[in-house]
Amino acid sequence: KNQVEQSPQSLIILEGKNCTLQCNYTVSPFSNLRWYKQDTGRGPVSLTIMTFSENTKSNGRYTATLDADTKQSSLHITASQLSDSASYICVVSAATQAGTALIFGKGTTLSVSS
Amino acid sequence: DAGVIQSPRHEVTEMGQEVTLRCKPISGHNSLFWYRQTMMRGLELLIYFNNNVPIDDSGMPEDRFSAKMPNASFSTLKIQPSEPRDSAVYFCASSNAVGSNQPQHFGDGTRLSIL
16 A cells, blocks of 8 residues: 655754655555645645666755665755744655556654744 | 635534535646545545546545546545534645655645534
């Protein structure tokens, strides 16, 4: 069964600290993996998209990694800011005969405090 | 450029009423997606269109839900009759292609409350 599991469910860190969010998936056949940031009351915003052959991709202070062998991805946030407080959602695409299937994690809620 | 525009932002109505949610995708995008988000289930894909044609509606929960895309710049999601368990935030997103590495751009959602 195609699944995406994210951990931790929630996280509280101090401003300026680094943190890492995890995403484990059992999705086949894998097409790509996306990380989204969702601020409260807003729609998700794309941070990174990685294909099978990519193992690292950065977007400013956000760096995503992908290990296709172990089916794990992480999102590392460097020097956190108060504006990083949000939910982070991992989404894995599977290319099926019926089309593209999108499998969503339930997200990690990050709170950055001063 | 304007992003994905959804209306209304908030909708409160009584159960049994018809609800219509509207979406204007980003100009030039040929794929449009409708999602539902709840605390319990997270984000769920309901249906997506490619070039105005529904491709996969397997996420539509029941026959009470229907979606249309009469042209490249407009889509609706309709619930008739509505029930309290339909209360959620409904998002619309658009992109250049479905399975590609292009990002999906989301609207800010419609928060629906069915009393």
